[in-house]
Amino acid sequence: MNITELAAKLDVAPSKLRYYEQIGLISASRQTNGNRNYDRQQSEQARRIILFRRAGVSIAELKQLFADNMDDDTALKMLAEAKERISAQMQQLDETMAFLEYKTQWHRAQRQKAVSPN
Amino acid sequence: MNITELAAKLDVAPSKLRYYEQIGLISASRQTNGNRNYDRQQSEQARRIILFRRAGVSIAELKQLFADNMDDDTALKMLAEAKERISAQMQQLDETMAFLEYKTQWHRAQRQKAVSPN
Incomplete structure (x- = not known):
């Protein structure tokens, strides 16, 4: 391509x-x-x-991540940091999703009420 | 604050x-x-x-999302789109995390080999 x-x-x-x-x-x-x-x-x-x-991984980190000759301890430290950053982002997305779900349920209930007012 | x-x-x-x-x-x-x-x-x-x-939700969407007088059908459509976008982001983060995990295991194995060459 x-x-x-x-x-x-x-x-x-x-x-x-x-x-x-x-x-x-x-x-x-x-x-x-x-x-x-x-x-x-x-x-x-x-x-x-x-x-x-x-996911917020820097260019410098990526250069290291894909360098074959990287020192293992340095690589592991960098990988751990990147994983932590991605975990934090996942948690934020989870929260955002939960709020969207809450809003969705709310609007569904409202629509239901509009259809059957009693 | x-x-x-x-x-x-x-x-x-x-x-x-x-x-x-x-x-x-x-x-x-x-x-x-x-x-x-x-x-x-x-x-x-x-x-x-x-x-x-x-999470990529636009300002226009947020204005609607937090408007109390929003039409339920419009709100539900917008919420569904936002949820889809966030799902896609979650999937990307999952993939990225899986790759970081793979790299972590690889470097751990390398370090282990260096400690005990036989």
Whole structure:
């Protein structure tokens, strides 16, 4: 798939994909005309990077995370921090979801009342 | 609590809280010197708004969500959309967490090997 297609699929600007490639976080094959072509593994890696960024993992952390020669203790520390941050986000989403659910039930009850006032 | 304290607690700029107040999404009491003072309910509402915004709920949707006179069908439709969006985000975080877990196990195994090479 080309860069326009991948960018649309991941809902990011193509420039972001070019930037991540420039700093070595993702890679892309080239078509004969020189345009980027992402195979399954490359697009999966791009997707992973985008998800990490959305989850608040920094570029510096990602560089370390995908470096093969990373010191295990450093990696484990960084991974633990990222996991903690993602847990906090999950908890926030859980709360938000619970509130949306509460509001949904409330409006359903109101609508029910409107249909059968007694 | 004052605006500086609340902004720090919610990790947003004070200007954002002032903006949300200006458009009627949150409210604040005033101290005798005119400075904002948020009681428990006001700070809870501010927190909720921030969580919704982080979860991708638009300002327009929030205005509707917290309008008391909202039509139930419209509200239910909007709530269902917001829930869907948040579900998608939860799924992304789940995936990201699974990958972090996989990486963690990998580095733990590597470290274990380094300690006992045989």
